[in-house]
Amino acid sequence: MNWQGWAEIALTLSLAVAIGWPLGVFMSRVWNGERTFLDPILRPVEAVFYAACGVDPKKSQSWHAYALALLAFNLAGFAITYAVLRLQGVLPLNPQGFPGLSEHLSFNTAISFVTNTNWQSYSGETTMSTLSQMIVLTVQNFVSAATGATVAAALARAFTANRGEGLGNFWADLIRTTLYVLVPLSVVVAIVLVALGVPQTLSAGVVAHTMEGADQKIPLYAVASQEAIKMLGINGGGVFNANSAHPFENPTPLTNLITAVSLNVLGWASFFAFGRSALVKKDIRALVISAFVLLFAGAATIYATETRVPPAQMAAGAETTVNMEGKEVRFGAPATAAWAAATTGASNGSVNGMHSSLMPLGGAMTMFLMHLGEILPGGIGSGIAVMVVMAILAVFVAGLMVGRTPEYLGKKIEAREVKLSILAVLAIPVSTLGFAAIAAVLPEALKALMHTGPHGLSEILYAYTSATANNGSAFAGLSANAPWWDATLGVSMALGRFPPIVAVLAIAGALAAKPKLAPSAGTLPTHGGLFVxxxxxxxxxLGGLQFFPALALGPIAEHFQALAFVAGH
Incomplete structure (x- = not known):
């Protein structure tokens, strides 16, 4: 550890918050239908979409209608993505000549990209055609991210409503977020990445002549455009199997900084957009501070574990080395620590190092950040939505302590909202621990593990944590492209995405119907240090106690095994 490493981590995480603030103001204007500098160009395009879809953007929907529209849109996206992947072998723009995907891999991949998870049970450069990458996977990167934003926009309106029922229009929120936020930003970032050396081509690849005189074909894709929305949309799915450790996705330290900031920036922007739209800027700052403190603590833990002498080297007498296993040597331990924390705290899932090669406590921290609910800052919109649910539970706990009905952001919190909040946060532990328990004793599932013992359990636990949290990062060591894993991980992704969304929209519907209350002498302040x-x-x-027993049997047990190894030598 050194001050340069701490400065790099602080810079990477802080830049995302700093840039997210003005972007959040802009995003709020988009959600609210206010005028923006892009209106002269995009208003006519927006109107074409409304006319083609038969949508009246001014018609507000109840929470039931909003939820049904969201679910129907995502179901259609799943069906189209599944069909294209199955038929890939007979569709055009397939210069690589790849066949269609199997039923179970198509199912897993379609759910993965529709739920904004981007878990990949395949190697992109040897599986996906150019058409599949561009037409379904990249498109889902845009619309799945926009879907999360619509939830936050609807929830923000619920807090400003005074005995109202409407939460806005799902179709308008989806189209406006995609057109005004995701597409322009992705174009800018893609151009910057191309200028910095990231490929953008429809060619299948180039042939390199090796020093031994052989020919090696290096695959190419339209990488820069995919990379931009992969980060900005908090998606994470890489064109190449090595993800952002691959030099075509991440060629220089500058691209590493740009993409590491990009993977968090719209998550933070969603926090600020929610605060402006719900007219509660001071209260949202408390949520930002809470999330940032937890995220920085996670990055610091990973950095501390990875810059200590590894046990095997300690036993051999080394005193000054660090654990460079699984890290991209161009970037080093600080960049890996910052990225690992940011990607697991933000439900992005991209990696510039291999999490399985982290020291046991470092690997445990990446899981723990996902266990907290993907709210640091989580996905676009979905992160702030779940964070508000956590805040509702916090004021409920405070209300129990002082014996009065809790309030949050001018709305009374009653039994219905608390029950729905519990449902929203139960998805991750129920799916993760339930499927992990079955897989840990099922012979068919255990065949896919590379390791036994605590590290093998970590592989299982990480996979279901990543899937249910809609993160998508992999621990490595697990051969997930098998019917059991593709099917159960796909179900986990759906359980982690849609039940919480429906619960949040139901909370929004209940809050919108309530009167807006002015703060009273008995109202708990939700913007100060006490509330943080x-x-x-x-x-x-909520995140720690539910998962601690599983972590104790996996990475924590592995940590003590390593200590015992050192003691024995």
Whole structure:
């Protein structure tokens, strides 16, 4: 550890928050239908979409209608993606000549990209055609991210409503977020990445002549455009199997900084957009501070574990080395620590190092950040939505302590909202621990593991954590392209995405129907340090206590095994 490493981590994480603030103001204007500098160009395009879809953007929907529209749109996206992947071998733009995907891999991949998870049970450069990458996977990167944003926009309107029922129009929110936020930003970032050496081509590849005199074909794709929305949309699915450790996706330290900031920036922007739209800027700052404190603590833990002497080298007498296994040597331990924390805290899932090669406690921290609910800052819109759910539970706990009905952002929090909040946060533990328990004793599932013992359990636990949290990063060591794993991980992704969304929209519907209350002498302030501490405590208890026994049997047990190895030598 050194001050340069700490400065690099602080810079990477802080830049995302700093840039997210003005972007959040712009995103709020988009959600609210206010005028933006892009209106002269995009208003006519927006109108064409409304006319083609028969949508009246001014017609507000109840939470039921909003949820049904969201679910129907994503079901259609799943069906189209599944069909294209199955038929890939007979469709055009397939210069690589790849066949169609199997039923179970198509199912897994379609759900993965529709749910904004981008888990990949395949190697992109040897599986996906140019058409599949561009027409379905990249498109889902845009619309799945926009879907999350619509949830936050609807929830923000619920807090400003006064005995109202409407949450806005799902179709308008989806189209406006895609057109005004995701597409322009992705174009800018893609152009920057091309200028910095990231490929953007429809060619199948180039032939390189090796020093031994042989020919090696190096695959190419339209990488820069995919890379831009992969980060900005908090998606994470890489064109290449090595993801952002691959030099075509991430060729220089500058591209590493740009993409590491990009993978968090719209998550933070969603926090600020929610605060402006719900007219609660001070209260949202408390949520930002809470999330940032937890995220920085996670990055610091990973950095500390990865810059200590590894046990095997310690036993051999080394005193000054660090654990460079699984890290991209161009970037080093600080960049890996910052990226690992940011990607697991933001439900992005991209990697510039291999999490399985982290020290046991470093690997445990990447899982723990996902266990907290993907709210640091989580996905676009989905992160702030779940963070608000955590805040509702925090004021409920505070209300129990003082014996009065809790309030949050001017709305009374009653039994219905608390029950729905619990449902929203139960998805991750129920799916993760349930499927992991079955896989740990099922012979068919155990065949896919590379390791036994605590590290093997970590492989299982990480896979279901990543899938249910809609993160998509992999621990490595697990051969997931098999019927059991593709099917159960796909179901996990759906359980982690849609039940919480429906629960949040139901909360929004209940809050919108309530009167807006002015703060009273008995109202708990939700913008100060006391509330920040309370919220962090609730998040840690909900995320930590539920998963601690599983972590104790996996990475924590592996950590003590390593210590025992050193003691024995």
């Amino acid at each position: 501490g309370l919220l962090i405590g609730v998040i840690l208890i």
